[in-house]
Structures are given as structure tokens and as C-alpha cells.
Amino acid sequence: MMHRLYDEANMPHSNIKDSGNNPPPPPFIKGGRKLTPPLEKGDTGGFSGEKGFTLIEVLIAMLILAIGLLSLATLATTVINGNAFSNKMTTATTRAQDKMEQLKNSSYASLSSGGPETIQSIYTRQWTVTNDSPAANMKKIQVKVTWSWQGSNHDVVLNTIVAK
Numbered sequence: 001m002m003h004r005l006y007d008e009a010n011m012p013h014s015n016i017k018d019s020g021n022n023p024p025p026p027p028f029i030k031g032g033r034k035l036t037p038p039l040e041k042g043d044t045g046g047f048s049g050e051k052g053f054t055l056i057e058v059l060i061a062m063l064i065l066a067i068g069l070l071s072l073a074t075l076a077t078t079v080i081n082g083n084a085f086s087n088k089m090t091t092a093t094t095r096a097q098d099k100m101e102q103l104k105n106s107s108y109a110s111l112s113s114g115g116p117e118t119i120q121s122i123y124t125r126q127w128t129v130t131n132d133s134p135a136a137n138m139k140k141i142q143v144k145v146t147w148s149w150q151g152s153n154h155d156v157v158l159n160t161i162v163a164k
Contacts, residue, residue, distance in 0.1 A: 085149060088122075092145040092156040095119055099127055099143045100158050108164050111139050123147045137164040 103111060115126025125145045133140040139162050146155040
């Protein structure tokens with residue numbers, strides 16, 4: 001069996017027959033890491049102790065990352081829709097409170113039902129005044145603001161009682 005010596009420039013006798021008892025030549029040092037030549041069938045050489053990722057590991061990592069990013073996109077959409085609904089709910093509540101305060105600051109005799117009023121072309125506000133409810137010389141005031149959002153109707157209802 002014949003081994004080629006790997007440092008042929010410094011070895012004048014590169015065609016010396018190997019008796020089979022000689023160990024393989026020492027590895028080369030390249031960039032501070034050992035580089036071993038291919039010695040056996042199927043051995044590709046390269047850096048000894050080389051660490052890295054296989055293609056399947058990279059593909060699995062990319063799949064996991066893609067699933068995570070899609071989940072975050074779905075979560076972001078849900079949060080945005082929730083914030084938009086909260087904004088509509090807050091506006092409706094504010095409109096109902098405004099009317100309730102206006103009615104409570106009116107004289108007892110002038111309190112009467114009214115509406116519907118359209119506000120910002122989205123909200124509909126109406127109020128109902130019930131005389132002698134829950135007892136004599138009392139009026140129950142109910143203010144209701146409704147709006148439609150994403151195909152369903154929503155409302156905010158405020159109730160109070162005023163006495164004579």
C-alpha cells in the first residue's frame with residue numbers, strides 16, 4: 001500500500017513504499033483548526049470536530065420560525081380588532097353619559113323621552129323617561145346608544161333615577 005506524503009515540497013522521497021506499519025500523516029493546521037485529509041472511503045476530510053447545522057435542521061428551524069411569525073401576525077390582528085371595538089364602545093359610552101348628564105341637569109318637569117339621534121353617522125342615541133318609577137315623584141331615565149360593527153349590533157345602556 002502506498003501513502004502519499006502531504007508535504008511534498010519538503011519531502012524529497014514522496015514515492016517511498018509503505019510497509020503498512022506507519023501511521024497516517026499528521027493533520028494540517030489551517031486558521032487555528034485541524035484540517036484532516038480524506039483517509040478512508042466516504043471520509044470527506046474537512047475540519048476535525050467541525051460543528052454546524054444540517055439542511056434538515058435549518059429547514060425545521062425555518063418552519064418553527066414561520067409558524068411563530070404567523071401566530072404573531074394573527075395575534076396582532078386580534079389585538080387591533082379588539083382595540084377598534086374598545087374605541088367604539090368608549091365613544092358610545094361617552095355619548096350616553098353626555099346625554100344622561102344633560103337630562104339630569106334639566107328641570108324635573110321638563111324631563112321627557114326623546115330620540116333617536118344619529119351621532120357621527122355611526123351611533124344612534126335615544127332616551128326614555130318613565131314617570132312615577134320606581135315610586136311616586138320619581139322618574140327613571142334610560143339612555144341607549146346603539147351601533148353596528150362588523151355585522152352585529154351593539155349597545156350601551158345607562159339608567160338612573162331622579163326625584164322631584
